[in-house]
Amino acid sequence: MPDTLLDVADLRIHFPTSDGLVKAVDGISFSLERGQTLGIVGESGSGKSVTSLGIMGLHHGTNAQITGHIKLDGEELVGATPGRVRELRGSKMAMIFQDPLSSLHPYYTIGAQIAEAYLVHNQVGKKVAHKHAIDLLGRVGIPQPASRADDYPHQFSGGMRQRAMIAMALSCDPELLIADEPTTALDVTVQAQILDLIWDLQQEYHSAVIIITHDLGVVAELSDDILVMYAGRMAEYGSAEDTFDQPGHPYTWGLLASMPRIDEARLERLVPIKGTPPSLINVPSGCAFHPRCRYAGFTGGRSQTEVPELREVSPGHLAACHLTGDQRRKFRTELVLEETEASTARMTQGEA
Amino acid sequence: MRTRKTIGLAAIGAAAALALAACGGSGGSGGSGGGGGTATKASFNAGVTHVVNPSNHKGGTLNFASSSGIPDSADPGNTYYAQMWNLTRLYAMPLMTYASCPGPCGLKVVPDLATGPGVVSNNGLTWTYHIQPNVHFEDGTLVTSQDVKYAVERTFDRSKFPLGPGYYPSLLAPQNATCAKAMAAGKTTGCYPGPYVDRSKNLMGLNAVQTPNSTTVVFHLAKPFADFNYVTAIPQSAPVPPNKDTGANYQLHPISTGPYMFQSYQINKQLTMVPNPHWNPATDPNAKQLPSKIVLTFNVNPNDVDNRLLAGDIQVDLPGTGVQAAARTKILTSNSLKAQSDNPVSGFEWFMTLNNKVPPMNNIHCRMAVEYAANKTNNQTAYGGPYAGGTIGSTAAPPNVVGQKHFDLYEATTKSQGDLTKAKQQLQACGHPNGFSTGITYRSDRPKEVSVAQAMQAALARVGIKLTLHGFPTASYTSNFAGVPNYVHSHDLGITVYGWAPDWPDGYGEFYYIADGAAISPVGNTNLGELNDPLVNSLLGKFATENSATVRNSYTSQIDMQIMKDAAFLPIVYAKALLYRPSNLTNVYVQPFYGMYNYAVLGLK
């Protein structure tokens, strides 16, 4: 593994509350090389955002209990002083957020907010910082950056705001860029522009990118590797190709089957996952997914309450599921057939 | 016109103890503020009968405070409050004034600016006063009879000076025939309009007052009026120099003839007085010039007034209506504090009128039923009990009216809870054996009157009389409701809660406006029970020409008795107030006519 930038091992982030211990992140491990993109996929409450904030050290000041390891370029961040993490934040690692409007301060100009990020990590004057900000705005594709730098966030359109956020994140040439649902609040055509921008900038800076999203389409377009999270745990981790072509976890199957798709006419009837995501205070015993899994009975002889370990389903492709390889192949085939049947059934009904 | 209105009241005075003391004590020695009265050491009610801490020590700042502003005006020509009549003696010398002495002696009028009482001639139509020739204004100018005439002229301008009494325009001879005719019709066409309008036109002046020389003032009356010395004892007769008169703004700096003069005055905030260098003690035996400064602070939080009083920061509570409940408890429960307090009769009487015109109360037996059924103890409690409220009353006049005698026709003091048996007998006689319904009016912004109305409602219910409560705001009580007979009749308002203090302490001053049939008027009525008893009317008429004190006193008690026989009044209390006198205050005593400490003679240790 050459050039590993980020190495996360057995990361756990727990929050004690009056209702009980919330295990928002419970044993996450992955690594990321420079120039590579990791997509983290999951539904709300799966712990994907908590993970990213944990890497950025943004749980400081809350009652979060963080264990495990986060090594950024070999430097351990878990247990590092808040001051040190703050120095790295914004310079070596940067982050952009879902809603660019609420993520920008409404009272300061775009230029000032970008310059501020540059000033805090570099010994330069305000003028230099402002010029740098204009420069960055130009780089992320804002027309007339010199005058737009003096605008306030509300004077920007949604796409431009996200560009400005990206410019801010890039102000100190970070080696790691975390994008948390960067396009969820945007229209499709604008989303395409932003995804292109992130792609281009990654090529240019050779930085490592973590993209966090619930949209399987977005991760498929951008990611080299994909990590599927469920209830704070890893469900599946592997290359994008493996994950989409031979998904190893019934949860991933469910996600793919329940998604309406624009490119395929085959899914006339969606196959939803039954039930709802679990509360993190009361995570189901054993495999957290088992109440919603139609194959929950097949534990390969293991106890119902045993938490399935991450196992290789193919080289470099991990899934946390009790199913054996054969069972997996069999059920997957059945599922695809069922989807087709469901479609057919509906068509028949519709004509009747 | 009479009465000083409202709470400020507190007039007269002598306590019950006083009434026992024989009249005519030290007689003529009106000037003896400090020396004349008997001195005594501090004890409860000592100030009612004696001068406490007599002293002629000069210096110090005398501090007054009031929880409101000056209730009407600091202009002696435009004030109707006892506290102001008392206070103005510090800067104004009317022709006559009340003798500065405690006890019954203080109910006498004595010459002040005048050299003697008015001399009557021309069948009682002409009153002549001579004024002291060597009294000066604060600027050194000599006071002349012209200045007195001018002061009287001012009172004719009712739009500038609406607040003072209106005796001169109604008693003095009309300016001319047109005016005489107009006055008969209740109008003022052709009458003297006051100096401001008049002097700008033709300088004709007020014909009814003549000044044959600089020390003589002659008043020509329309009809004889034997009480005229009392009228000239009202501060309105204090001289005003015409060239210093600033109309409505004169209140900001009245030109002093008394021991003190205004240094600064901000309405509703503060008044500071300093010694008048041109005042001569020899010409003004009724006042003293002891403190080197007098400061009056207005609109002080009522509880704060008491706190400051007890702490010695201030010496006098200007209105003289007594301390608040909190301080009252403190004083009455401490022997040392109680010894520094007095509980005089204020001169006010609180009562209810029982209407003579509203059925079935037009039947005397129904009125008597109310008299008997009322619970006088509860009524007294409604007014604050024996110390803050007063003594239960049984007569129409309070004890500090000269000539008043004690009697009790309806067992007010003997069966103070009420006599239900007799009440029922009267109801029987009235033809309503099971009771009747009527309304009671009171001032809804006065908690005491609200309480007494409720007490009456409960008391009368015991004999089946149903009272409905009708509260009205003080400001429009007589102008729009209780004082408008048409309104009273159409709303069946048989009982009216009211109070009265006379403009001077005799039967005429006490009764004319509240009991004479001639005083009933369609708006702003003060004879609220609409009593029109020929005997009462004729006795009141005789006051005008009767000069014998003995006869006048007998009129007073006869009228009082007749009113009560008519069951026209239901007395509540002879009002009392608990006054506190700080130990460093000298020459302190209750001036009986004002019912509060005499402000003209106070000094500091």
Add this chain to the structure above:
Amino acid sequence: MTARAPAPHPVITFIVRRLIATVFLLIVVSMITFAIFFLLPRLAGQTTRGLASQYIGRNPTPAAVHAIEQQLGLDAPLPVQYGRFLRGIVLGEHFNAGTSKAYCPPPCFGYSFKNQQPVWPMMVSGLPVTISLAAGAAILWLVGGVAIGVISALRRGTLFDRFSMGVALAGVSLPIFFTGLIALELFSYKWPIFPNVQFVPFTQNPLLWARNLVLPWIVLAFLYAALYARLTRAGMLETMSEDYIRTARAKGLPERTVIFKHGLRAALTPIVTIFGMDIGLLLGGAILTEVTFSLHGLGLFTVEAIQNQDLPEILGVTLLAAFFIVIANLVVDVLYAVVDPRVRR
């Protein structure tokens, strides 16, 4: 996206429009007030005669009532009276019949029935007291309240937070006449640290001015500081959970910068609004404080006016209060536009 409007500058347009609206608003307020005090009594059956006789000593003779009616112009139709009132504000007004007139110079807010004085100078003389009281208290409560609120928000759940919020609750709940009397009893009588609370003009003796106002300031400020502490705390808690605070932290800004530059700045915006409103509405608090401490400002003036049912005084003080409220609102709106760029349009 803002419409980049052509001239005039939007903020100026905004201010001009608000100023014009303010004038209209004041006229409407004056009409309503005028109607309440002069029209309603008539509708309720009060006669002009009855009204006039309230301003005379007892037992008014018809002649005296008539004289008052004429002096005050009560016999004229109401619109005429209102017109006179407005004209008086601009041009001044002559009162009284005959040639010797009481002149009430502009701005003439009427002529007090009871005190026989023009209303305006009497109100003006109370202004320094009320302004001194308000200004001192405002500074005290703003600084104190915001500071406590910020600390409470940042140390949520600590002893300090619970204690100060408990005190704040008490402050919001306790009426001024209660806290005021307690303060007087304790610090003016029992331990005379601040004896003899009396107003001394600032120009006369600044030290005494401040010393004598300390108790009223504290009492008045206590009420508001409590409110502001709670507001600031709530505002800070809300702001500190905003996305842009997370962004600021993600930039690597020091925590102090995050709190003060990004957090407090935004949390203060609603405080500024409320502060402006409170300044305008302060007369209410000033009344209680001035009554409690016997300070002769506008508050006591108002009480006196109401006690005497002196309509011109009540009308004048109502208008003045409305004026302050409207002006305060205007200032707040302008401030808001300065503080929050989103409002500038």
Add this chain to the structure above:
Amino acid sequence: MSTPVSTAGTAGAIGGAGDALLEVTGLTKHFPITRGIIFRQKVGAVQAVDQVDFSVAPGQTLGLVGESGCGKTTTGRLLTRLLEPTGGRIMFEGRDITHLSMGKMRPLRRDIQMIFQDPYSSLNPRHTVGGIVGAPLRLQKVKTEKGIKATVQELLELVGLNPEHYNRYPHEFSGGQRQRIGIARTLALRPKLIVADEPVSALDVSIQAQVINLLEDLQNELGLTYVVIAHDLSVVRHISDHVAVMYLGKIVELAGRDQLYAAPRHPYTVALMSAVPVPAPVRVDGRRQRRERIRLSGDVPSPLNPPPACRFHTRCWKAQEVCRTQEPPLTELIPGHRVACHFPENTAASAE
């Protein structure tokens, strides 16, 4: 699948107005913009919806799709008469309801109902589920055979909620369940037409599928007619029989679902579809590749001052002079497929 339905409202309406449950002609909504110091003058108008024609046959679903600001939500509010149209005509069951007064509209509110996007904010947190779902019945004073409670419980069962939960409060439910509550409330009055504004966009992927299936099942069971407003082209594809694509207040393309997705004609539709990320990674030699897509530049212009003639010409790669001067009418290029473009795409290819 389904039989073709009438697609456009005007002269070309297939089958005549009598067949359509809802028919909209020339529907227009302008929001005035005022300016001025004292007297506010109207200086312009946001042309939120401009001359929109369509119709929906009973039992069918029309999808309205477009980016933010295209006027789709305004159109929905006009249909339910939450907004007063500036111009045009709305016919419901052959009756002109364009300018019906509130009072006359009231009985029609039973027939036309709306589902909102945010299941959190559209339910009153202080009312029980029973109260919320039963409210329309009480408001409209509907007589129910078995009483309101039984009716409400039936409705809850119909949308897949436990009828026992009648007395619970909204906060006790998950997002998907809340949207079901919203749907149950909508169904209480047995409406004929439901306008659903972004019914699933606030929901997690796995829950989206459940709600989409529910909507489809209810349509089959109760014969409902839907107008579904959504920005997600995949969702619209799944749920609609016909799809109208809107851009800056205008319908630019209107066709049967399969026709449209198979061969979009308007360049904007083409760009929109190509911008949607597809959950199928593109790999060449094991390295991720950027998917080919049409990249639109810039933002959507302001509806306050829309470009003249063809509103899309400022961003269209095919735009020529005529596009700037002449507005292309919405014409039926092939039966059942209307496009407003001078230079439509996919013309040579046959549509299926």
